[in-house]
Amino acid sequence: MxxxxxxxxxxxxxxxxxxxxxxxxxxxxxxxxxxxxxxxxxxxxxxxxxxxxxxxxxxxxxxxxxxxxxxxxxxxxxxxxxxxxxxxxxxxxxxxxxxxxxxxxxxxxxxxxSSSITSSNEYQALVEAMKNVDKTEADISQNRSEISKIKERVDTAEQNIDVHTAQIAEMQKIPEGGTTADAALNDIKIGYDGTEYQTPGEAVREQISSISELNCYNVFKSIFNAFREENPGHYVPQLNFKKYKRTHNGVTFMWNINFTSCEISGIATDDAFCNMYYNQSELPLLFERGKEKEFKINITGSGVYLYIGINIKGSTSSKYVYKITENTKIIIPEDAYGMYIRLKVDAGESADANVSNIYISSTMTNENIADKINN
CATH class of the missing domain: 2.60.40.3350 (Immunoglobulin-like)
Incomplete structure (x- = not known):
């Protein structure tokens, strides 16, 4: 001025x-x-x-x-x-x-x-002080404006947090009588094809059951190694089929995730089966010709049987076929060439059963078993 x-x-x-x-x-x-x-x-x-x-x-x-x-x-x-x-x-x-x-x-x-200041230097100090006061007031006004803007941004952020919190709460489902530990995000209930399931667990189970291709050999090998360490001399069947769930001629075979049990249901329009092992030109791991093997199986329910088919070398049609009961011993023929192991429901039969504890005994030592796997 x-x-x-x-x-x-x-x-x-x-x-x-x-x-x-x-x-x-x-x-x-x-x-x-x-x-x-x-x-x-x-x-x-x-x-x-x-x-x-x-x-x-x-x-x-x-x-x-x-x-x-x-x-x-x-x-x-x-x-x-x-x-x-x-x-x-x-x-x-x-x-x-x-x-x-x-x-x-x-x-x-x-x-x-002259009212209270006796020298020009003191007066100049007063003038400078008043200038500083004016500048301070201007700074305070500017700070108030900035604080107001920051408060607006904070309010907006809080509103966004409230919206997201409400969205998350809506996405979560807590069963009646449950706690927050039971909560599940809604997104899990939506399947890959857009199907909405009632619960996340149902979504996971149904989608796993419909998986078409599995690396069953690796699953078997990990199960077999664990079983072998705890049960020397026993053999877990090699599960080389490619589905958790198989429906054949009106009968559904539903395996659990470890392949240790299978639920079977339905009426067979023709012979219905699910192979646990199938190879026309090779015997499964640990099978030795001329050796006796003991098959064990636990079946709860009716209509389902375990069958063993052994192909004779030189012919794909000549087989020894064994129907396994709770505890059946089989001597593997010297001319055995290939084999299948399957769960089967005969044509016209109605199946409603659960099969578990399927294994085959072996007289081999742990060292021999390890050699077989490594080779």
């Missing part, structure tokens, strides 16, 4: 009237624009000379606006004393100096400064 006064100075001295400027003690925001007349040529520099009522002097640079106008500020030193300050303006062009006739500055008492 500035207060700019206009002073007209005629360097020819035509008028005897001494022009007067008015100012207040210690102000530093006043400036004087001087309109020049009676001069020619370029002005390179301007200075203002002041003599205060006490006789103290100041000599201060001004600013050249153009060759007909200059500008200078009234400094606190010029205005330090109350009364008339005699002044002259000095113009220079590099070679010549031209000085104006007298003009004066009438300095009024600064009542604010």
């Amino acid at each position: 500035e207060s700019i006064k206009v002073l007209n100075l005629d360097f020819r001295g035509i008028s005897n009237i001494v022009q007067t400027l008015k100012a207040v003690q210690y102000d530093d925001g006043r400036a004087v624009r001087v309109m020049l007349s009676g001069t020619e040529g370029n002005i390179s520099k301007v200075r203002i000379y002041c003599q205060k009522p006490s006789g103290m002097e100041t000599y201060t640079d001004g600013t050249v606006v153009n060759d007909y106008c200059v500008l200078f500020g009234l400094t606190p030193q010029m205005l330090a004393e109350e009364g008339v300050v005699k002044s002259q303006l000095q113009l220079m062009d590099g070679e010549h100096v031209v000085t104006s006739f007298d003009f004066q500055i009438q300095v009024s008492k600064n009542r604010i400064a």
Whole structure:
């Protein structure tokens, strides 16, 4: 903020009237624009000379606006004393100096400064402090604006959190009488084909049961190795079929995930079976010709039997076929060539049974079993 006064100075001295400027003690925001007349040529520099009522002097640079106008500020030193300050303006062009006739500055008492402050330095300190207060208030206002914006963003974030929390709560399902530990995300209930199941567990079970291809050999090998360590000399049938669930001629064979039991249901329109092992030109792992094997099986229900078919070398049609009861011993023929092991429901029979604990005994040692697997 500035207060700019206009002073007209005629360097020819035509008028005897001494022009007067008015100012207040210690102000530093006043400036004087001087309109020049009676001069020619370029002005390179301007200075203002002041003599205060006490006789103290100041000599201060001004600013050249153009060759007909200059500008200078009234400094606190010029205005330090109350009364008339005699002044002259000095113009220079590099070679010549031209000085104006007298003009004066009438300095009024600064009542604010004199009310409680005895020196100009203390007054200047007050002015600087007031400037700092103004700046602080401006900063506070700016901070309030920024805080308001941050609060708006926080409010928006809280609203988004509330929305997401509600969405998650909607996605979760807690069974009646259950706790949050029973909660399940709704997305699990949606199958890969878009089918929506009643519970996540049902979705998992149904989709696993419909998987068409499984690496049954690796599953068997891990089961067999674990069983072999705990039950030396026993053999778990090699499960080389490719489905957890098989439906054949009206009968459904549903295996559990470990292939250790199978639920069978349905009416056989023709002989219905599910192979546990099938190879017409090779015997399964650990089978030795001329050795006796004992098959064991546990069947709860009716209509289902375990059959063993042994192919004779040189003929794919000649077989020994054995129907296994709870505990049946078989001697593997010397000319045995291939074999199948299957669960079977005869044509026209109705099956409703659970089969478990299927295994075959072996007289081989653990070391021999390991050699067979490694080879």
